[in-house]
Amino acid sequence: MSTTVPKKITLRTADNHEFEVDEAVAMELGTVKTFFDENPDATDEPIPLPNVSSKCLSTIIEYCKFHLSLRARGNDSSSAEEEGKVYDEELIKTHDNESLVELILAVNYLNIKDMLDTLNQGVADRIKNKSVEYVRRFFGIENDYTPEEEAEIRAQYEWAFEGVDPDDD
């Protein structure tokens, strides 16, 4: 007789907060689902998520709950799709650059494909037509070119550096 998976699952974040969620919500997190698939006998102890902060996890749980409820509505697809889009846009809008990147890292670790796609598009929209300096700050990238090398690339592709949006950070 195999142990039935508990209806509620507890997740513990890096900063030691515990979140109790419905099994269906937890199964939206690919990493958690894989854990249960591989350990069907797992006890109901909290699952540690060492790469996820409580701030990110609460956003992620909200997202999963919302999209689960949309899917549960089934065939009423066009309005559900529209609502989903509005929700996703709002999600991007309410995060500044830094927290968006932090969220991507968490969602990537938890392996939630749809949410990751949404966030990726959000990031791409924020860096498109931006200056090189802006993109460096956005991602915290250290410029490891020598000034000569960078000047060479800029000279070679001068046209790509013209007419970028002003940095708004």
Add this chain to the structure above:
Amino acid sequence: MKNGLDFLNLLNCDVSLKILTNLEDPSDLVRFSAVSRSWRQFVIADFMSFQWFVVIENGLLKHLCRRMFPQLSRVDHVNELCGTAKGHAEAGSSNFMEWEALKREHRIYAFFARGCLSFAPRECIYEAIIASSTDNDPEEGIHNTLEPRDRVARRASYWSSKGQSNPAVPETLTYRLCADLCVITEINVRPFQGNNCFNFLLTWFHLSSIWFYINLKIF
């Protein structure tokens, strides 16, 4: 990310790749290759990992160009006419050669995207080179065909061949285009309207390796 973590190093490459493939403007990809070395390698070679010898062969810019211009998927490979001698000292390493080839592709597709996206419609013909025959040179010379007006200095402006008794014998006009790569959207041909002239039956156009013809209706 104030602690200077490199985002692309933290994410697996799949994610970074997806972010960058969401970009729709080639100039973004070209510009972001100046962000840092790892970004450059990433943009050019879309790396499996940041050890640059693990190269998969498709560049991001090439992919974007192919999405924008599906006709390009028929292109097998591209090459530059100059600058290939660079770096032969290290030719022993096939990874090095592969990387050089990817950089070359990146340059070419950047050039191509730039060419295709930045042109404003304008004359493609740089000069008229030669006509197979001219009745009265220069009054009826080929240079007149570049003149959009019908009359110049109170004279009709046109080119006329010497004429052939056999209508199957072709006459040709040869022009040089203003660049190695031109996107031709329109060709204007105006048959001369007047007395005592014999107009052509069929016009062929030959663009380097492409031949096509247009049947002209003459009213």
